[in-house]
Amino acid sequence: MIQDLHSHTYYSYCGKDSPEAVIKNAISCGIELMGISDHYYGVVMNRPGVTYESDEHRIITHNNALKRYFEHIKTLAEKYKDHIKVWCGIEITAVDKGFTLLPDGVDVSMFDYCLIENFGCKGSVVDDVFAFAKRCGCEKTGLAHMDLNAYILSKGINRDAFFRKMNEQNVFWELNVNYDSKHHFREHRYVKDFFENAGLIDAVKKSGMKLSVGFDGHLLEDYAADRVINTCKRLEELSVPMIN
Ligand SMILES: [Zn+2]
Numbered sequence: 078m079i080q081d082l083h084s085h086t087y088y089s090y091c092g093k094d095s096p097e098a099v100i101k102n103a104i105s106c107g108i109e110l111m112g113i114s115d116h117y118y119g120v121v122m123n124r125p126g127v128t129y130e131s132d133e134h135r136i137i138t139h140n141n142a143l144k145r146y147f148e149h150i151k152t153l154a155e156k157y158k159d160h161i162k163v164w165c166g167i168e169i170t171a172v173d174k175g176f177t178l179l180p181d182g183v184d185v186s187m188f189d190y191c192l193i194e195n196f197g198c199k200g201s202v203v204d205d206v207f208a209f210a211k212r213c214g215c216e217k218t219g220l221a222h223m224d225l226n227a228y229i230l231s232k233g234i235n236r237d238a239f240f241r242k243m244n245e246q247n248v249f250w251e252l253n254v255n256y257d258s259k260h261h262f263r264e265h266r267y268v269k270d271f272f273e274n275a276g277l278i279d280a281v282k283k284s285g286m287k288l289s290v291g292f293d294g295h296l297l298e299d300y301a302a303d304r305v306i307n308t309c310k311r312l313e314e315l316s317v318p319m320i321n
């Protein structure tokens with residue numbers, strides 16, 4: 078299945094297009110499973126300097142904004158269901174920039190999946206990614222644009238055990254094939270490394286954990302569907318299962 082599980086719309090500050098435009102474009106490109114995964118802090122319109130009367134007010138405001146976004150995407154999923162499968166996701170960062178973290182009490186469990194970004198990066202406040210995935214409460218959780226193999230090596234973690242745990246807890250690993258003006262046409266090296274590392278591919282397959290492919294699109298004029306399609310096909314050829 079040709080999938081792209083990482084995309085941004087105008088719900089993210091950094092995204093440009095409407096969700097409907099993103100979905101229609103995906104259909105025209107031959108994507109079969111499309112995930113919209115806007116930034117949490119974008120959807121709830123959290124910015125530096127935004128204040129709330131109380132913590133309770135903040136939680137209510139955020140939950141309402143998340144619900145509106147979710148229902149918008151679900152309406153579109155229904156509208157285009159004969160042409161494409163659409164998942165509604167949310168991208169949550171592990172790095173605290175003062176307005177970016179998911180506050181306690183805010184519910185994201187209704188989303189089809191969440192993407193956790195910046196886990197393991199400098200400034201990450203998440204130590205246990207499995208506990209964090211549980212707190213988010215989505216059926217599936219993805220580790221976005223992460224050099225997971227480098228992380229595991231640097232922490233001295235048992236790779237096979239970690240991968241098995243990912244499988245057990247429905248945590249998948251994203252191969253991010255972004256290449257756009259938003260990110261200064263910078264490729265993620267770890268994706269290339271993955272395909273050159275037979276041992277790693279083998280470990281992934283043995284563990285049963287799933288991968289995903291995501292372009293991380295922010296503006297449609299930069300969308301390179303061939304990068305998404307080729308990566309999905311390479312995984313299929315290698316019999317590496319993708320989340321679905
Ligand atoms: Zn991201």
Ligand SMILES: [Zn+2]
Pocket residue numbers: 083084085168293
């Ligand atoms: Zn993203």
